[in-house]
Amino acid sequence: MKKIISSITFFALLLLLFQGVTVAQVTISPTNLFIDDNAQFGSYMVINGSNEAQEISIDFFFAYSQSDETGTRGIVQNDTEREEEFSIADNVRAFPRNFTLAPGQRQTVRLRVSGTNELPDGTYWSRIKTTSTPETPPLEIQSNDAVTARVGIRVEQVTGLFFKKGNVTTGIDIVGIETNTENEGNTLNVLVDHLRTGNSPFLGTITTEILNAQGRTVLSDFVSTSIYFDGIFKQQLNIQDLQPGNYRVRVTFESDRNDIDRSRLVQMPTSTQTVPLSIR
Structure with a gap:
């Protein structure tokens, strides 16, 4: 000690x-x-x-x-x-x-x-x-x-x-998205397996949304963060107020943040992927 x-x-x-x-x-x-x-x-x-x-x-x-x-x-x-x-x-x-x-x-x-x-x-x-x-x-x-x-x-x-x-580039390739629940099904864990491409870290915003059968966003959250290398991004959502049914989870990576001027950030094409979600 x-x-x-x-x-x-x-x-x-x-x-x-x-x-x-x-x-x-x-x-x-x-x-x-x-x-x-x-x-x-x-x-x-x-x-x-x-x-x-x-x-x-x-x-x-x-x-x-x-x-x-x-x-x-x-x-x-x-x-x-x-x-x-x-x-x-x-x-x-x-x-x-x-x-x-x-x-x-x-x-x-x-x-x-x-x-x-x-x-x-x-x-x-x-x-x-x-x-x-x-x-x-x-x-x-x-x-x-x-x-x-x-x-x-x-x-x-x-x-x-x-x-x-010199010439700086970055990018996020989404390999796959997995979901699971905890807290008696009230918390949804969204796990995003990603590759960071280019020669620079990703500094931006990751938005996670739940879409209903009509394609309307019924729940969303975002985080401004930095990704330096390949890894797993985790987002937790409180889904206790959602009715049972079929939904979709959409995760979007954008090189934009509220706390940093956009001109300072290494830009990349927006990366997004959607997977089905069933709530029982």
């Missing part, structure tokens, strides 16, 4: 779903940053909305999300083979990398990507880890009472950095 001395660490791993991230009132925007080989520069904003000064540090590491055979998603950080092929964590520099923000102050962090001339066309990526810790007063001005307890809250916010080199 790790020994805890004077700080509690919170690790916030964020999946590219929001425009701003707020933890302990330190805000980062945007949460997904895109740089191409024409500019090789980018920037994001760190804002201290708390009532105390915050010490900020910037680091980079390689990771990606991946689903297992059940559709459960997790974060992979120790894949050395794919890191060697797709990571730009060692190619990025932050300016400034360490700084202090007074309450209400903001700082633009500028990023520079270098050493990518020999990379094949495609999209490469890194995670940006922005760590914030309340500034500790100098020893000479701390309280000299008998006992003073101070707990520092260290917050690590993880956001995305994508570097597009």
Whole structure:
């Protein structure tokens, strides 16, 4: 067990779903940053909305999300083979990398990507880890009472950095769709076996619909997500209010998201597939 001395660490791993991230009132925007080989520069904003000064540090590491055979998603950080092929964590520099923000102050962090001339066309990526810790007063001005307890809250916010080199393409081929139920038939699990094509991750929206016999959508849900490699996508739908009968399930992958400008996304033809569904 790790020994805890004077700080509690919170690790916030964020999946590219929001425009701003707020933890302990330190805000980062945007949460997904895109740089191409024409500019090789980018920037994001760190804002201290708390009532105390915050010490900020910037680091980079390689990771990606991946689903297992059940559709459960997790974060992979120790894949050395794919890191060697797709990571730009060692190619990025932050300016400034360490700084202090007074309450209400903001700082633009500028990023520079270098050493990518020999990379094949495609999209490469890194995670940006922005760590914030309340500034500790100098020893000479701390309280000299008998006992003073101070707990520092260290917050690590993880956001995305994508570097597009040359001609970038992506696509989703749907291999098949399977369905099953749980919770006494009230929850429908939709499992989509897919291949990710092209040389770039899919960043977009996946919509799952249930259509009645007339082809009208009676239930739907969507998720904005990223798909880096082949896998199984899982969507759960509450079907307890649907009447018994014959339906169809339609799943659609589109390279469009509400939280990212369309011009930033690698575009692809919409991919969709429909399978029959019987509710008893």
